[in-house]
Amino acid sequence: MRQTLSRAVYEKIQSRVRDGMRKAGVDALIVEGDFDVAYLTGFFHSANERPCAVYMTLDETYMLVPALEADNAARQKALATFVVYDEFPGVEDAFSILLRRLAPRGTCAYSPETPAGRVAKFKSYAPAAEWIMADIVGDARLIKLPEEIALHREAARISDLMVLSGIELIREALAKGSPLPSESELATHVKAVGVRTMFAEHADIVIGKSMSGGLVYTGENSSYPHGLPSGQRLAHGDTFILSLGCAVGGRFAESERTFVLGEPSAQQRDYYDVAMRSQQIGSDALTVGTPCEAANRICLDVIRDAGMGKFIRHRQGHGIGVWLHEAPWISDGDSTPLAAGMVVSSEPGIYVPGHAGYRISDTILITDAGPERLTTYPRDLASCTIL
Numbered sequence: 001m002r003q004t005l006s007r008a009v010y011e012k013i014q015s016r017v018r019d020g021m022r023k024a025g026v027d028a029l030i031v032e033g034d035f036d037v038a039y040l041t042g043f044f045h046s047a048n049e050r051p052c053a054v055y056m057t058l059d060e061t062y063m064l065v066p067a068l069e070a071d072n073a074a075r076q077k078a079l080a081t082f083v084v085y086d087e088f089p090g091v092e093d094a095f096s097i098l099l100r101r102l103a104p105r106g107t108c109a110y111s112p113e114t115p116a117g118r119v120a121k122f123k124s125y126a127p128a129a130e131w132i133m134a135d136i137v138g139d140a141r142l143i144k145l146p147e148e149i150a151l152h153r154e155a156a157r158i159s160d161l162m163v164l165s166g167i168e169l170i171r172e173a174l175a176k177g178s179p180l181p182s183e184s185e186l187a188t189h190v191k192a193v194g195v196r197t198m199f200a201e202h203a204d205i206v207i208g209k210s211m212s213g214g215l216v217y218t219g220e221n222s223s224y225p226h227g228l229p230s231g232q233r234l235a236h237g238d239t240f241i242l243s244l245g246c247a248v249g250g251r252f253a254e255s256e257r258t259f260v261l262g263e264p265s266a267q268q269r270d271y272y273d274v275a276m277r278s279q280q281i282g283s284d285a286l287t288v289g290t291p292c293e294a295a296n297r298i299c300l301d302v303i304r305d306a307g308m309g310k311f312i313r314h315r316q317g318h319g320i321g322v323w324l325h326e327a328p329w330i331s332d333g334d335s336t337p338l339a340a341g342m343v344v345s346s347e348p349g350i351y352v353p354g355h356a357g358y359r360i361s362d363t364i365l366i367t368d369a370g371p372e373r374l375t376t377y378p379r380d381l382a383s384c385t386i387l
Helices: 008-023 035-039 067-077 094-101 114-125 138-141 146-176 185-203 220-225 266-284 292-305
Strands: 028-031 053-058 059-066 082-083 106-109 131-132 213-219 239-248 251-261 317-318 326-330 343-346 350-351 355-357 362-367 371-374
Touching: 008 028, 008 035, 008 053, 008 138, 028 035, 028 067, 028 138, 035 053, 035 138, 059 067, 059 094, 067 082, 082 094, 094 114, 106 114, 114 131, 114 251, 138 326, 146 185, 146 213, 146 239, 146 362, 185 213, 185 239, 213 220, 220 239, 220 350, 220 355, 239 355, 251 266, 251 355, 251 371, 266 292, 266 343, 266 350, 266 355, 266 362, 266 371, 292 326, 326 343
Parallel strands: 028 106, 059 082, 106 131
Antiparallel strands: 028 053, 053 059, 213 239, 239 251, 251 362, 317 326, 317 343, 343 362, 350 355, 362 371
16 A cells, blocks of 8 residues: 555645634644644654744645755655755744745734744744634644545554564464563564565555554563563563554554463453453443543543552543544543544553553544444453463
8 A cells, every 4th residue: 555645635634724724713824843744744754953844824835844854855745835944053043034935914823832932933033923822733633534544544454463473472482482572572573563564565655753663561560551661571470561553654553452471360360351341441432422531531430440440540542643642632631522533542551560550452433333443453361361
């Protein structure tokens, strides 16, 4: 399959953003986050200290781009008129070059992520404009186009394949009587499988912030939700987590499963059962019109009702798009109603200090017919036990 989206798709995305601008009464907007730039134009890059930004009016799209990246942006066929500056910091500030050329007037919006110092520059370089904060691009990113969903589906398939490859590596070691892999060895292996699969099966590979990767932790290490892989090797009796994901065409998915190496103990069965029920009930609650915070409460109440509330460390999930963690937030405090076309994670966890963690995560598409799991690796304990 082709990873790059067509010009027509980016035209749809920009049209959606312009609809949001009209609704907000905005004449122009400027965004500079790497993910917003990629979402609007198809230009994937890492800005570092050289700023890159998109400036949109109701009729035109411009992209501020350093000369160092201009050829790269052209090669990616970024959908914008380029405003190129020579270097950073340069004789003239990059945003001065952009705004003095375009001379904004009327109401201009910047995103909530814009640094305060940058906003001061906007006001200095374009004093005729009224500058306001509005998350117009963020709102547009909530609902995925069908072409984006196809990329999320493929990313989910490969994420599941990465989980399977990790388990196959462990089974191979067991069959040969070799030392079991370490957390870091497993993480390196599954990441390579994700990248190799894309280069073998896809055309026009998009390389953004990340192509594939994840977290692998075993035993007590898995009781830390974002613990980094170490040199610790898997051992008989361990609970361990493969928390994996990848991006296809700059659209992410994640597949996370908890495994037990050896016959599960009664304690492991109890924790696993609660974690799986919470994830199942929570996922079923991800229906159109349900506020994010309500789904989160339904999900985590399963853990609380089982008397394990003290082991909760985080929300049910988050949105997934051109970055792995983005709005909406399936969490207390986010009243956003779920809508068809959103892609989210469902990943409640139980983290028992001194013992282990238990987390199952699926990438889920919200549809009018109900939540659809894009990741399908088995979740039952029998399938996640390695004897």
